[in-house]
Amino acid sequence: MNNYVGKSVARKDAKEKVSGLAEYAVDIDYIPNLLSGKFLTSPIAHARIVSIDTTEAEKIPGVVAIVTGKDWPVKIGLYAGDRDILAVEKVVWIGQPVVALAAESEIIAEKALSLIKVEYQSLEPIFDPKKAMESKDILVHEKMVEYNHSPAFNPIPGTNIANHFKLRKGDIEDGFNKADEIFENEFSMPQVSHAYLEPIVSIGHYRKDGSIEVWSSAQSPFTVRYLLGITFATPTSNITVHSPFLGGGFGGKAGLNFEPLAVLLSRKARNRPVKLMLTREENFRSAPIRVGMVASIKTGVTKQGKITAQQIKYIWDSGACADYAVNVGRAAGYVSIGPYDIENIKSDSYTVYTNKPYATAFRGFGHLELHWVIERQNEIITKKLGIDPVAFRKLNTLKPGTGITGNQHRLREDAGSIDECLDKVWIDLSPKKDKIKSFDPWIFRGIGIAGFMKGPAQPPNSASSAYVKFNEDGSALVSVGTSEMGQGTLTSLAQIAADELGLPFEKIKIRGDRDTDRDAYTWQTVGSRSLFMDGNAVKNACINAKEQIFETVSQVLRVPKSDLTIKNELVFPRGEPWKHLSLSEVVMGYMYPSGESIGGPVIGHGTYMAKMTILDANTGAGNPAIFETFGAQGVEIELNALTGEITILKLVSAFDIGKVINPQLCEGQVIGGSVMALSIATSEKLQYSDKGDLLNPSFVDYIISRSGDIPKEFITHFVENPQEDGPHGARGIGELTMIGVPAALGNAISDAIGVEIFDLPITSEKIWSEIQKQKPTLISNLKQKMMEGI
Amino acid sequence: MIKEGTRPTKTLSVILNGQKRVTEIQSNETLLDVLRNKFQIKSVKAACWVGDCGICTVLLDEKPVKSCLVLAQETMNCTITTVEGITHNDKLTELQDAFIRHGAVQCGYCTGAFLILGHYIINQQQRFTFSEIQEMINGIICRCTGYLQIIESILEVNEKQFR
């Protein structure tokens, strides 16, 4: 029976957060003997390091340790070891840490840094991902061939290509021959910043006994621990990673980031702990960002609207390191044609190095970008063919029981329905199709829709675990490895546990901070995987705990275990609640009136293993994900043709998430995610000088949405086609909430005024200048009308 | 973290969350640093340190300020209010309660700033519209929630005052 699943119970951490008690890594200052860490970064995008002179800095009283790349020249990274802790031989982007030091105070650290002299010998840099892909003489990583790579990736030595993923099916030429029309276009999206509000903070403590303790704003403490073990050649059991509440992550705090540097500083600082806390500018310049993308697409379609061939090339601008972004290219590669069933496919997805800040995971993980391409292309096609946009899509969409990786691997028949999502969104938008005539002739209204899908991009052996530990009074602690960065998964997991154990929600405790020694293991908190993976693990842990409870109770009550059930904290044979024992009588062991006791403290454990395969290197075929969540989003806009300004009147979303565990949390994800996506779609872009220097490393110059920028209305639908192997049938949602927004917006602009946008972000200036280019007479006509006073 | 102790220090005395508090400060220290590092007021967060994000908002003599832009020495004998000052034991204010009920909290990093500004808005004893509140909180960034539930929480408590 579900008392809590499906209900909007308040977040477990809400009280802590509204009363200012929630602790973040930035707040930790109570570790004894804590030093301040700071690093000096490269001012040149590509150069050989000739010499580093730290003599003057060493003389400053209060400077405890100075480290350079040569102190620990180990390459680090998640899927590819391509990143120096501190630059060793050469620097590869402006902002790359080169020298770091630990001092008694931040002020001393800053002063000492200013005295360090580094001599560089400039090398030719490369910034344009298309050029980088072709280049054989300017290489960001000449030694790529020596790096460690996870076997799922395919780097091309002697180039800047860190990974090439291929999706192949049918015969592409044959597909184009069958087409009545062929559409060719190019699309792009720039690198953007996560702009999580809590900057990156890592505290490292390398103890005298060689054990390592880390406190970090890390989304994936277990992965940090594992990779630290490799970095410092020490057993994982020697390392403890704490990650307190995160002030936002969105993928930017996944993988391994500044933890090795903090540990290295501590090691050199005679084992005193060191805190590295990035300023906003450092965070923009030195911490990882989102990949940029350029794509070219060629689509063959019949007159009736059936897609016969899809040929795509994606180039992912990963910046100077691709240890995580190789997987962005891979994930976007196997979903590269979007949620469609197409006979003939030739798709290439390249992750490419350039001399810019390095990229990592970011909510949507290549899928926001690829659906910008696919769904804009589809709009252009439907317009030309004169077919209804939803009818066109539904003619081509994957149906339940059809497959992914180009329909080369069948999805489960209960995988969910994109068609239902498209319909739900379209109904809310299309009554407006007969556009309300605006009073002003220069105001245009339009609607746009985009469909999409995404599943968690994780290795096939990605695992989760959980344990449930009972207390004397029958209350319980649930432990998982998933981090709390705002998404609220922990609350949903507690709801699942409460229902499974028959406990009131208040009697389930789930901590918001993670500790790798204390908590159950999970691979990473990424990819909208946690509810599904950890949710199943929690459920299994509860079942295991119940087994233990029933074992004891069946002896006491002399009934078979299989007859027993728990409800309202009472254990009893089904149908006979009066024959009960209370949980508190059993969970620490049961004592008979004679004093003889049986059972013992109950700790239930559970695991969940991803069910996936490695993909075929030549065709991409295989099972890449434990689920795909399908969705659709649409917007209705008002566009001022004289200024290029847009107002979002309505944002409609629908997702088939199988089961809504907590409606309010889901809705919070949708609103937050779609506003973030609108922000990215309309204003966000990391801009560089021709030397590769980031020009907008602040919240004044890098513009993210404020409260005044949000849509006037949000409408959200959850479709619930349960996936039987999900917890209560649920699939993930966190990232999905962003994916359709940019394309829907581009499509609405096209609908409103007939102007096609190919490159993000869609700023007012861009719209205005595209109107000038594509509709040169429109504005003068409007101005004329204005003069005539119509 | 220890700050350099060579500069001349001054004694700062303020009324922090209703209590008189005294500490030694340096002339260049910001109110933000003094609150977080000297008074251990950790609900006040920072995301930019230069006045761009609003996350460090506190009430200074009942008016909202960005504490990273205020020199601590300028706050001598002033009244300062932070989230710690509006919460007592288990009792939440109506606004805190509204934030929870509306789901206005995700990562929580901005929550203190919005609560303090919301507290100020409600204390105006004036009825505001949705778009006025939207405008009034435009100076604080939230990267998680999309703002809607924050606006709705403040609006609800504000409206209750006039029922």
Ligand code: FES
């Ligand atoms: S920290 Fe003060 S405005 Fe950003």
Ligand code: FES
């Ligand atoms: S809740 Fe995360 S920044 Fe607002």
